[in-house]
Amino acid sequence: AQTVTQSQPEMSVQEAETVTLSCTYDTSESDYYLFWYKQPPSRQMILVIRQEAYKQQNATENRFSVNFQKAAKSFSLKISDSQLGDAAMYFCAYRSVRVEGAYKYIFGTGTRLKVLA
Amino acid sequence: DTGVSQDPRHKITKRGQNVTFRCDPISEHNRLYWYRQTLGQGPEFLTYFQNEAQLEKSRLLSDRFSAERPKGSFSTLEIQRTEQGDSAMYLCASSLVGLANEKLFFGSGTQLSVL
Numbered sequence: 001a002q003t004v005t006q007s008q009p010e011m012s013v014q015e016a017e018t019v020t021l022s023c024t025y026d027t028s029e030s031d032y033y034l035f036w037y038k039q040p041p042s043r044q045m046i047l048v049i050r051q052e053a054y055k056q057q058n059a060t061e062n063r064f065s066v067n068f069q070k071a072a073k074s075f076s077l078k079i080s081d082s083q084l085g086d087a088a089m090y091f092c093a094y095r096s097v098r099v100e101g102a103y104k105y106i107f108g109t110g111t112r113l114k115v116l117a
Numbered sequence: 118d119t120g121v122s123q124d125p126r127h128k129i130t131k132r133g134q135n136v137t138f139r140c141d142p143i144s145e146h147n148r149l150y151w152y153r154q155t156l157g158q159g160p161e162f163l164t165y166f167q168n169e170a171q172l173e174k175s176r177l178l179s180d181r182f183s184a185e186r187p188k189g190s191f192s193t194l195e196i197q198r199t200e201q202g203d204s205a206m207y208l209c210a211s212s213l214v215g216l217a218n219e220k221l222f223f224g225s226g227t228q229l230s231v232l
Contacts, residue, residue: 044226045223047221105150105162110159
Protein backbone atom coordinates (compact mmCIF):
# COMPACT_ATOMS: atom_id res chain seq x y z
CA ALA A 1 0.00 0.00 0.00
CA GLN A 2 1.13 3.50 -0.74
CA THR A 3 2.03 5.87 2.08
CA VAL A 4 2.82 9.57 2.23
CA THR A 5 4.98 11.03 5.00
CA GLN A 6 5.41 14.66 5.98
CA SER A 7 7.96 14.84 8.75
CA GLN A 8 7.65 18.56 9.50
CA PRO A 9 4.52 19.27 11.58
CA GLU A 10 5.23 22.98 11.53
CA MET A 11 7.47 25.41 9.67
CA SER A 12 8.00 29.16 9.89
CA VAL A 13 9.27 31.57 7.29
CA GLN A 14 9.86 35.27 7.23
CA GLU A 15 7.79 37.23 4.74
CA ALA A 16 9.56 37.49 1.35
CA GLU A 17 11.88 34.60 2.20
CA THR A 18 11.95 31.08 0.74
CA VAL A 19 10.81 27.92 2.51
CA THR A 20 10.87 24.25 1.55
CA LEU A 21 8.35 21.70 2.78
CA SER A 22 9.33 18.04 2.68
CA CYS A 23 7.36 15.01 1.58
CA THR A 24 8.38 11.41 1.04
CA TYR A 25 6.23 8.60 -0.22
CA ASP A 26 6.37 4.88 -0.67
CA THR A 27 5.02 3.00 -3.66
CA SER A 28 5.87 0.06 -5.87
CA GLU A 29 4.30 1.72 -8.89
CA SER A 30 6.34 3.40 -11.59
CA ASP A 31 3.75 5.89 -12.72
CA TYR A 32 1.60 8.07 -10.49
CA TYR A 33 0.70 11.65 -9.69
CA LEU A 34 1.86 13.78 -6.80
CA PHE A 35 0.19 16.90 -5.49
CA TRP A 36 0.56 19.65 -2.96
CA TYR A 37 -2.67 20.99 -1.50
CA LYS A 38 -3.07 24.07 0.68
CA GLN A 39 -5.71 24.27 3.43
CA PRO A 40 -6.07 27.79 4.83
CA PRO A 41 -8.07 28.55 7.99
CA SER A 42 -11.17 28.77 5.81
CA ARG A 43 -10.69 24.97 5.51
CA GLN A 44 -11.15 24.68 1.74
CA MET A 45 -8.38 22.60 0.23
CA ILE A 46 -6.84 24.22 -2.82
CA LEU A 47 -4.54 22.56 -5.32
CA VAL A 48 -1.14 24.24 -5.35
CA ILE A 49 0.83 22.14 -7.79
CA ARG A 50 0.78 18.77 -9.53
CA GLN A 51 3.55 16.50 -10.82
CA GLU A 52 3.31 13.50 -13.12
CA ALA A 53 5.88 10.87 -12.18
CA TYR A 54 6.82 10.17 -15.81
CA LYS A 55 7.91 13.77 -16.27
CA GLN A 56 11.50 14.48 -15.28
CA GLN A 57 10.97 18.22 -15.31
CA ASN A 58 9.94 19.69 -11.99
CA ALA A 59 6.57 21.43 -11.98
CA THR A 60 6.36 25.16 -11.27
CA GLU A 61 3.41 27.46 -10.64
CA ASN A 62 4.44 31.06 -10.15
CA ARG A 63 6.14 31.23 -6.72
CA PHE A 64 5.65 27.51 -6.08
CA SER A 65 7.96 24.83 -7.41
CA VAL A 66 8.74 21.24 -6.56
CA ASN A 67 11.88 19.16 -6.31
CA PHE A 68 10.82 15.72 -7.50
CA GLN A 69 13.37 13.00 -6.83
CA LYS A 70 11.78 9.81 -8.13
CA ALA A 71 14.52 7.40 -7.08
CA ALA A 72 14.53 8.82 -3.58
CA LYS A 73 10.70 9.01 -3.53
CA SER A 74 10.91 12.59 -2.43
CA PHE A 75 8.61 15.46 -3.42
CA SER A 76 9.38 18.76 -1.73
CA LEU A 77 7.59 22.07 -2.22
CA LYS A 78 9.49 25.34 -2.43
CA ILE A 79 7.67 28.58 -1.82
CA SER A 80 9.60 31.65 -2.95
CA ASP A 81 8.93 35.23 -1.85
CA SER A 82 6.60 34.01 0.91
CA GLN A 83 3.49 36.07 1.52
CA LEU A 84 1.21 36.33 4.55
CA GLY A 85 -1.50 34.62 2.51
CA ASP A 86 0.66 31.52 2.18
CA ALA A 87 0.06 30.71 5.85
CA ALA A 88 -1.89 27.45 5.88
CA MET A 89 -1.67 23.69 6.28
CA TYR A 90 0.05 22.07 3.33
CA PHE A 91 -0.70 18.48 2.41
CA CYS A 92 1.27 16.26 0.09
CA ALA A 93 -0.84 13.71 -1.78
CA TYR A 94 -0.32 10.68 -4.01
CA ARG A 95 -2.63 9.26 -6.63
CA SER A 96 -2.22 6.05 -8.57
CA VAL A 97 -2.74 5.98 -12.33
CA ARG A 98 -3.97 2.40 -12.25
CA VAL A 99 -7.69 2.24 -12.92
CA GLU A 100 -8.45 0.36 -9.72
CA GLY A 101 -6.55 2.85 -7.60
CA ALA A 102 -7.05 6.06 -9.48
CA TYR A 103 -9.93 7.23 -7.35
CA LYS A 104 -7.99 7.25 -4.12
CA TYR A 105 -5.85 10.19 -3.16
CA ILE A 106 -3.54 9.40 -0.24
CA PHE A 107 -2.65 12.38 1.89
CA GLY A 108 0.17 13.03 4.33
CA THR A 109 -0.42 14.43 7.81
CA GLY A 110 0.33 17.97 6.75
CA THR A 111 2.77 20.77 7.57
CA ARG A 112 1.52 23.96 9.16
CA LEU A 113 3.28 26.93 7.60
CA LYS A 114 3.50 30.18 9.53
CA VAL A 115 4.55 33.33 7.74
CA LEU A 116 6.11 35.99 9.95
CA ALA A 117 5.71 39.66 9.09
CA ASP B 118 -18.55 27.52 -11.59
CA THR B 119 -19.67 28.03 -8.02
CA GLY B 120 -17.35 25.44 -6.52
CA VAL B 121 -18.17 22.54 -4.24
CA SER B 122 -20.72 23.40 -1.56
CA GLN B 123 -21.22 21.57 1.71
CA ASP B 124 -24.01 22.00 4.21
CA PRO B 125 -24.01 22.47 7.13
CA ARG B 126 -20.58 23.90 7.97
CA HIS B 127 -20.93 22.88 11.60
CA LYS B 128 -23.01 20.23 13.29
CA ILE B 129 -23.20 19.50 17.00
CA THR B 130 -25.10 16.43 18.01
CA LYS B 131 -25.54 14.12 20.95
CA ARG B 132 -24.21 10.61 20.93
CA GLY B 133 -26.71 8.22 19.44
CA GLN B 134 -28.38 10.74 17.14
CA ASN B 135 -28.41 10.51 13.37
CA VAL B 136 -26.89 13.23 11.20
CA THR B 137 -26.93 13.92 7.48
CA PHE B 138 -24.58 16.07 5.46
CA ARG B 139 -25.07 17.36 1.94
CA CYS B 140 -22.56 18.03 -0.82
CA ASP B 141 -23.22 19.83 -4.09
CA PRO B 142 -20.34 19.23 -6.50
CA ILE B 143 -19.33 21.38 -9.42
CA SER B 144 -22.14 20.84 -11.87
CA GLU B 145 -20.33 19.05 -14.70
CA HIS B 146 -18.20 16.86 -12.43
CA ASN B 147 -19.00 13.17 -12.63
CA ARG B 148 -16.86 11.93 -9.77
CA LEU B 149 -17.61 12.75 -6.13
CA TYR B 150 -15.59 11.82 -3.06
CA TRP B 151 -16.12 11.87 0.67
CA TYR B 152 -13.11 12.21 2.96
CA ARG B 153 -12.83 12.47 6.72
CA GLN B 154 -10.21 14.60 8.45
CA THR B 155 -9.37 14.58 12.14
CA LEU B 156 -7.19 17.08 13.95
CA GLY B 157 -3.55 16.80 12.97
CA GLN B 158 -4.23 14.34 10.19
CA GLY B 159 -4.63 14.50 6.46
CA PRO B 160 -7.90 13.61 4.77
CA GLU B 161 -8.78 9.91 4.77
CA PHE B 162 -10.74 8.42 1.91
CA LEU B 163 -14.26 7.21 2.79
CA THR B 164 -16.10 6.59 -0.46
CA TYR B 165 -16.56 7.80 -3.98
CA PHE B 166 -19.17 7.92 -6.73
CA GLN B 167 -18.90 7.86 -10.46
CA ASN B 168 -22.12 9.57 -11.52
CA GLU B 169 -24.79 7.91 -9.35
CA ALA B 170 -22.89 4.66 -8.74
CA GLN B 171 -21.03 4.21 -5.47
CA LEU B 172 -17.95 2.34 -6.64
CA GLU B 173 -15.82 2.00 -3.54
CA LYS B 174 -16.13 2.26 0.22
CA SER B 175 -13.24 2.35 2.63
CA ARG B 176 -13.13 -0.07 5.54
CA LEU B 177 -13.28 3.11 7.64
CA LEU B 178 -16.90 3.40 6.59
CA SER B 179 -18.78 1.24 9.08
CA ASP B 180 -22.34 0.10 8.51
CA ARG B 181 -23.53 3.16 10.43
CA PHE B 182 -22.40 5.28 7.50
CA SER B 183 -24.31 5.48 4.26
CA ALA B 184 -23.84 7.71 1.26
CA GLU B 185 -26.01 8.35 -1.72
CA ARG B 186 -25.80 10.34 -4.91
CA PRO B 187 -29.22 10.18 -6.54
CA LYS B 188 -29.28 11.24 -10.17
CA GLY B 189 -25.56 11.76 -10.13
CA SER B 190 -25.81 15.29 -8.79
CA PHE B 191 -25.66 16.18 -5.08
CA SER B 192 -24.65 13.61 -2.49
CA THR B 193 -25.61 12.95 1.10
CA LEU B 194 -23.61 11.27 3.84
CA GLU B 195 -25.61 9.94 6.77
CA ILE B 196 -24.20 8.73 10.05
CA GLN B 197 -26.57 6.73 12.23
CA ARG B 198 -26.19 6.32 16.00
CA THR B 199 -23.30 8.75 16.14
CA GLU B 200 -20.37 8.03 18.44
CA GLN B 201 -17.81 10.43 19.89
CA GLY B 202 -15.21 8.91 17.59
CA ASP B 203 -17.19 10.21 14.62
CA SER B 204 -16.21 13.77 15.55
CA ALA B 205 -14.21 15.04 12.59
CA MET B 206 -14.41 17.24 9.55
CA TYR B 207 -16.13 15.61 6.62
CA LEU B 208 -14.86 16.84 3.28
CA CYS B 209 -16.49 16.46 -0.08
CA ALA B 210 -14.57 16.76 -3.34
CA SER B 211 -15.43 16.43 -6.98
CA SER B 212 -13.60 16.00 -10.26
CA LEU B 213 -14.21 15.53 -13.95
CA VAL B 214 -12.88 12.18 -15.06
CA GLY B 215 -11.14 11.95 -18.38
CA LEU B 216 -9.21 15.17 -18.36
CA ALA B 217 -5.47 14.82 -18.72
CA ASN B 218 -5.03 17.21 -15.83
CA GLU B 219 -7.87 15.88 -13.67
CA LYS B 220 -7.80 17.42 -10.23
CA LEU B 221 -9.89 17.44 -7.09
CA PHE B 222 -11.94 20.43 -6.05
CA PHE B 223 -12.84 20.43 -2.37
CA GLY B 224 -15.66 21.94 -0.40
CA SER B 225 -15.12 23.73 2.90
CA GLY B 226 -16.20 20.71 4.89
CA THR B 227 -18.72 19.94 7.61
CA GLN B 228 -17.30 19.95 11.13
CA LEU B 229 -19.10 17.34 13.24
CA SER B 230 -18.93 17.39 17.02
CA VAL B 231 -20.51 14.49 18.87
CA LEU B 232 -21.09 15.23 22.56
